[in-house]
Amino acid sequence: MTENATNEKKNGAGVWGRLTSALGAVGMTPLGVGLLILLAILPLVPPFSQEHMIRWLIMGAFLAAQAIAFDFTAGYINVVNFGFAAILGLGAYTSGILTNTNPSLAIQPGLSPWIGMLAGALVAGIVGFGLGVLTLRLRGIFAAVMAWFVGIGLMGLTRNMVDLTRGPLGMAPRKLFLGTTSNLPYFYVIFGMMVLIYVVLRLVTKSHYGLAFKAIGQNLDAARASGINPTKYRVLNFTLSCVFAGLLGGFYAHYFGSLTPQTLMHTSKTVEVLALAYIGGRGSMWGGMLVAFPFVFGIEYLRSSLTDLPGLHMVLYGVLMIVVMIFYPNGLSGFYYWLKEKIQSKSA
Amino acid sequence: MKESTSFTRFIMNKLTRNLPATVVIALSLVLMVVLGAVGGMSQVLNTFVTGGMWALLAVGLALVFGVMNVPHFAHGESFMIGAYVAYWVFNPIYQTLGEHPNAFLEVVAPFIGFLAAAVVGFVVGVLLERIIFAPLRRRTKSGWVMNAFLLTVGVSFVLTNGFTLAIGPNFRGIPRYWNIDTLTILGANVSADRIVAFFLAMITIFALWLFLRQTRTGRAIRAVSQDETGAELVGINLDFVYVLTFGLATATAALAGASLLFMFQAYPTVGGKPLYFAWYVVMLAGLGNVAGAILGGFIVALLQTATQQFFGPSWEDVIPVAVMILVLIAVPSGIFGSEVKGVQEQ
Numbered sequence: 001m002t003e004n005a006t007n008e009k010k011n012g013a014g015v016w017g018r019l020t021s022a023l024g025a026v027g028m029t030p031l032g033v034g035l036l037i038l039l040a041i042l043p044l045v046p047p048f049s050q051e052h053m054i055r056w057l058i059m060g061a062f063l064a065a066q067a068i069a070f071d072f073t074a075g076y077i078n079v080v081n082f083g084f085a086a087i088l089g090l091g092a093y094t095s096g097i098l099t100n101t102n103p104s105l106a107i108q109p110g111l112s113p114w115i116g117m118l119a120g121a122l123v124a125g126i127v128g129f130g131l132g133v134l135t136l137r138l139r140g141i142f143a144a145v146m147a148w149f150v151g152i153g154l155m156g157l158t159r160n161m162v163d164l165t166r167g168p169l170g171m172a173p174r175k176l177f178l179g180t181t182s183n184l185p186y187f188y189v190i191f192g193m194m195v196l197i198y199v200v201l202r203l204v205t206k207s208h209y210g211l212a213f214k215a216i217g218q219n220l221d222a223a224r225a226s227g228i229n230p231t232k233y234r235v236l237n238f239t240l241s242c243v244f245a246g247l248l249g250g251f252y253a254h255y256f257g258s259l260t261p262q263t264l265m266h267t268s269k270t271v272e273v274l275a276l277a278y279i280g281g282r283g284s285m286w287g288g289m290l291v292a293f294p295f296v297f298g299i300e301y302l303r304s305s306l307t308d309l310p311g312l313h314m315v316l317y318g319v320l321m322i323v324v325m326i327f328y329p330n331g332l333s334g335f336y337y338w339l340k341e342k343i344q345s346k347s348a
Numbered sequence: 349m350k351e352s353t354s355f356t357r358f359i360m361n362k363l364t365r366n367l368p369a370t371v372v373i374a375l376s377l378v379l380m381v382v383l384g385a386v387g388g389m390s391q392v393l394n395t396f397v398t399g400g401m402w403a404l405l406a407v408g409l410a411l412v413f414g415v416m417n418v419p420h421f422a423h424g425e426s427f428m429i430g431a432y433v434a435y436w437v438f439n440p441i442y443q444t445l446g447e448h449p450n451a452f453l454e455v456v457a458p459f460i461g462f463l464a465a466a467v468v469g470f471v472v473g474v475l476l477e478r479i480i481f482a483p484l485r486r487r488t489k490s491g492w493v494m495n496a497f498l499l500t501v502g503v504s505f506v507l508t509n510g511f512t513l514a515i516g517p518n519f520r521g522i523p524r525y526w527n528i529d530t531l532t533i534l535g536a537n538v539s540a541d542r543i544v545a546f547f548l549a550m551i552t553i554f555a556l557w558l559f560l561r562q563t564r565t566g567r568a569i570r571a572v573s574q575d576e577t578g579a580e581l582v583g584i585n586l587d588f589v590y591v592l593t594f595g596l597a598t599a600t601a602a603l604a605g606a607s608l609l610f611m612f613q614a615y616p617t618v619g620g621k622p623l624y625f626a627w628y629v630v631m632l633a634g635l636g637n638v639a640g641a642i643l644g645g646f647i648v649a650l651l652q653t654a655t656q657q658f659f660g661p662s663w664e665d666v667i668p669v670a671v672m673i674l675v676l677i678a679v680p681s682g683i684f685g686s687e688v689k690g691v692q693e694q
Contacts, residue, residue, distance in 0.1 A: 080494065134673070138680055140494050141419045145631060146676050149669050152624060156665025167662075271505050274498070314509035322502040325495060326483050 027202025032286065036195065039293070043187050054183040058190055058255065060296040062248065065194040067276040067288025069244040072201045074274070075283030076210065077237050078217030079135060080144040082270055083151025084245060089265030090127055090154055091120035091246025092253040096173035097164050099254070105171070106163040113176045117250030121243045127154075128242020132235035139220065148267065155265040170260030173253040186255050193251060194289070197244045201285060204240065213237055214283070268314075275321040281333025291332060358639060369683040372632075372675075376647045379654055387657040390536035395646065395653045397542045400549035403645025404604045405622055406629035407553055407638055408597035414573040414636035415593045418481065419497040422504035423601050423626055424619020426469055428511070430602025431614035433468045434461035435520045438609070442522070458525040462548065462606045469602025473595035476503065481590065504619075511616035521613030545607040552600055553642060560638070569593055573636070625652070628672045634682025644684075 023033060039061075043054045066088070073081045081087075095116035098109050111119075131150055135143040159167050177185050204210060212233045215223040224230055253259055263269075273288075276295065280287025299313035324331055330338075384392045405423065412420045438461035445454055480499060488495050525544070530537040560566040571579040572589045580586055604622070605612070612618050629648045633640030648668065655667040675683070 078491075078494075080498065134677060138676070140491075141497055141635075142676070142680050144494070144497065145419075145627065146673065148624075148627075149631075149673050149676065153666055153669040153673065156663070156669065160662050160666060268505065268508075271501055274501070275505075278498070312509075312513050315506055315513055318502045318506035318509065322480065322499060322506065325499055325502065326480070326487060329487075329495070 025206075026199050027206055028199075035290075040188075040191060043184060051183055054187050056296050056300045057293070058183060058187050059300070060293040061187070061190040061194045062252065063273065063276060063296060064289040064292035065190065065197050065248055066245070066273045067280060067292055068194070068197050068201060068285050069241045069248070070270075070273045071277040071280070071282065071285050071288055072205070072244075073237055073241045074277060075285065076205060076213035076217055077234055078140075079234070079238075080147070080274065081131070081238070081241065082144045082148035082267065083131065083154065084147075084241075084273060085267065085269035086151035086154040086265040087124050087128060087131070087242045088245040088249040088252070088269075089158065089259070089261065091117075091124040091249030092173075092259055092264060093120075093158055093165055093171075093249075094123040094246070095120035095250035096171055096253045096259050099173055100171070101174065102172070105166065113174065113250070113254040116173075117247060117254070120250035120253070121247035124246020124249065125239050125243035128245070129235060129239045131242065132238030135238070136231060136234060151265065151267060151270070155261050158261045158265060165259075165261075168261060170258055170263075172257055173259065175257050176251075176254040190251055190255070193247060197247075198285065198289065201240065201244075205285070209233065209236070217283075272314075272317060275317045279320055279324050279331055281331030281335075282329075284331070284333030287331050287333035287336075355639075366683065366685070368679045372647065372683050373643075376650055380650055383650070383654050383657060387653075388536065389534045390538075391653050391657055393533060393536050393538055393542075395650045397538075397546045398652060399646035399649030400546045401604050401608060401622075401645075402625050402629050402649050403642045404549040404552055404600055405626035406633070406641035406645050407556060408600045409626050409630050410633070410636050410638045410641040411556075411569075411593055412597045413630070414638060415569055416481065416590055417493055417496065418500065418594075419493060419635070420597070421497060421500040421623070422476075422507060423597070424621075424623030425504050425507040426472065426598040426601035426619070427605035427622045428507070428614070428616065428619040429472055430465040430469055430605030431609050431612060431618055432511070432520070432605075433465040433602065434458075434606030434609045435522065435614045437461040437464040438522065438525070439520075455526070458544070461525075461609075462603055465602045465606030466599045470595040470599040472602070473598025474591050476598070477591050477594040481594070482587070485590075504623075508616045508619070517616055519613045519615045522610055524610050539610075541610045545611075548607050549604065552603060556596070556600070565592065624669075628668060630682075631672055632675055632682060634684045637682060637684045640682065640684030644682075 020030060023029065028036075039057075042048045043057055047053065048057065066084075070081065070084050073079055095113065097105070097107065098111045098119050099113050099116040101108050101110045131147060134150065135146050138146055158165050161167070165171055176189065205213065212223070212228045215226070215228055216230050216233055220230060249264075252264070276292055277288040280289065280291040295317075299316070302312060302316075328334070380392065380395070383395070405427065408426075409420055409423050412418050412423075438457055441453065441457040441460065445457065480503060481496065484495060484499060485492075524539065524541050526540040528540045530539050531543065532538075558566075560570055568579065568584045569589050569592065571582070571584060572586060576586065579589075601622075605614075605618070612622075625648060629641055629644040630637075632648060633644030651668045651671060652664055655663050659667060
C-alpha cells in the first residue's frame with residue numbers, strides 16, 4: 001500500500017500517471033500488464049503456436065494460478081494449506097461427477113462442464129470454509145498438519161467411493177470444448193482464470209482485509225489485541241483460496257480429461273505449488289505466477305530432451321526450494337523489491 | 349528396576365490427571381477386546397507388531413521435535429533408505445547362501461542388513477543435519493518451526509524423486525528374511541520375521557530410553573530439549589547434540605524400514621504410509637512427547653488393524669485420519685500433552 005502511494009507520487013500527473021494509478025487500483029503495474037499482454041499473444045506467435053508449446057503454456061498458467069491461490073493463504077495469514085491439492089482434486093472430481101454421462105458410474109447428471117466447474121468451486125469453497133474453521137484454533141505447524149490430515153482423508157475417500165469416482169482406476173470427464181482438438185481455447189480459459197484469480201485476490205489484499213491478514217500472519221496475539229477478529233479473517237481467507245482451487249480443479253478435469261486420486265490429490269502436488277510460491281516469494285502472489293512459466297518450459301524441455309530421466313524436474317524443484325528457503329527466504333519478489341529500492345535510492 | 353517403576357508411575361500419573369488420555373486408553377482397551385473377539389488372536393498380534401514399528405518411528409519423530417524443534421516430514425525417507433540398504437546388503441548374501449549353504453550365516457544375514465541400514469541411516473542423518481539444518485539455524489531469526497518443516501518437505505521431495513531418478517521406481521523386495529515355518533502363538537500363526545521385527549523395535553526403544561535416561565550424553569540431549577539456553581550455559585555442545593539426535597532418529601527409522609522389508613519392499617515412495625502413521629502417533633500423543641509416542645504407536649496400530657478388520661483394508665487411509673482430525677480438534681496438544689518449547693510459535 002505504501003508502495004502504491006510512492007508510485008502515485010513519483011508518476012505525478014498526466015495520462016501515464018492516471019493510467020498507472022488506475023492499474024494500481026486493481027493491483028497491476030504497467031510492467032505486469034505488459035507481461036500479461038505478451039503472454040496473451042504468445043500462443044499466436046510462431047515458435048509458441050505449436051500445439052505442444054500451447055500445452056506447456058496451459059500447464060504454466062495452471063500452476064501459476066494455483067501458486068497465487070496458495071500464496072494467498074501461505075503468504076498472508078501464514079498458514080500452509082497442506083491439503084491444497086486435495087481441495088483442488090475435490091473440485092475436479094465434483095465437476096467430473098456432475099458432468100458425467102458414462103453409464104458405468106452410479107449417477108449421470110450430464111451437466112455442462114461450465115456449470116460443473118462452478119459447482120466444483122462451490123464445493124471446494126464449502127470444504128475450505130470447514131477447513132478454515134477446523135484450523136482456527138491451531139497455529140503454525142498444527143494448522144499445516146491438520147490441513148495435511150484432511151487432505152489425506154479426502155484422497156482416501158475419493159479412492160474408496162468407487163461408485164462415483166472409479167477409485168484408483170480414475171475417471172475420464174468430458175472435454176470442455178468438444179468440437180475442436182486445438183489447445184488454444186483452453187489456453188484462453190485458463191489465462192482468464194489466472195488473471196481473474198490474481199485480480200480478485202489482489203483487490204482483497206489491497207483492502208483493509210489484506211492488512212488484517214498480514215497482521216494475523218505476523219503475530220496472532222498482537223493482531224487480536226489490536227481488535228482484529230482472527231476467526232472471520234482466517235475463515236474468509238481459507239474459503240476464498242479453496243474456491244479458486246476448486247475452480248482450477250474443474251478446469252483440470254475438463255482439459256486433461258483424466259482424473260486419478262494419485263496424480264491429482266497427493267501431497268506431492270501441494271509441494272510442487274508450495275515450491276513455486278516460495279521460490280517466487282512469499283506474500284507477493286505475482287512471484288509464483290512469474291516463476292511458473294519459465295519453470296514449466298525448462299522442465300518440459302528437459303523432459304523432452306532427456307526422456308529416460310523421470311523425476312529430474314522434481315529433484316530440481318526440491319533443490320531450488322531448499323536453496324531458496326535457506327539462503328534467500330524472500331524469493332524472487334524479495335529480490336525485485338530490493339533491486340527497486342537500490343535503483344530508487346541511487347537516482348534520488 | 350528403578351526405571352520401570354518410574355515409567356509405571358509416569359503412566360499412572362498421566363491416567364489420574366489426564367482425562368483425554370484416560371478416555372482414549374479406555375476406548376482402546378475396549379476396541380482391543382472387540383477386535384480380539386471378532387478377528388481372533390492373529391489380529392491382536394498384528395496390532396502389536398505394527399504398533400511396535402509405529403512406536404519406533406514415532407519415537408524418532410518425537411525426539412527430533414523435542415530436541416531440535418524440527419517437525420520432520422522426511423522421516424519416511426529415512427525409512428525408505430533403510431529398506432534399500434537392507435535389500436542391497438541382504439540380497440547378495442542371500443544369493444551366495446543359495447550356492448554355499450551356511451546355517452550360521454542364514455540366521456545372521458538379516459541382522460547384518462539391519463545393522464548396515466542403521467549405520468547408513470545415522471550417517472545420512474548427520475549429513476542432513478550439517479547440510480540442511482545447520483545453515484538454516486544460522487540464518488533463521490523467527491518462524492524456525494515452520495521453516496524447518498517446509499525444509500524437510502523439500503528434503504523428502506528431493507530424496508523420493510532422486511531415488512526414482514537414480515534407480516527407477518521398481519519394487520525391490522524379499523519374500524522373507526528367515527526361512528522358518530510360522531510359529532503358532534495362542535492359536536495364531538505368526539512368521540518369524542514379524543516376531544523379530546517386533547522385538548527389534550522394543551529393544552531399540554528400550555535402548556534409546558536407557559541411553560536418554562542413564563548416560564551423560566543422553567541427559568545432555570534431554571537438557572537441550574528442556575531449555576536450550578540453559579543447556580548451553582552449563583557447557584553442553586548444542587551442535588553435537590543436534591547432530592547426534594538427528595543421526596539417532598534417522599537410524600531408528602532406517603532400522604524400521606530394514607526390519608519391515610519383507611512387508612513393505614523397497615521403492616522410492618515407500619515412506620509415505622509410515623510417515624503419516626508416525627505423524628498420527630505424534631499428534632495423538634503430543635508433539636515431542638517421546639514416552640507418549642510409545643503408547644500412541646500401539647493405539648494407532650490398533651485403530652488401523654480394527655479398520656482393516658471391520659471396514660476392509662482400503663479404508664485404512666480414511667478412518668484413522670478421521671479419528672486423528674477429531675483428536676486434533678479436541679486436544680491439539682495431544683492426549684499426553686506437549687510442553688516443548690516453540691510448539692506455540694506462530
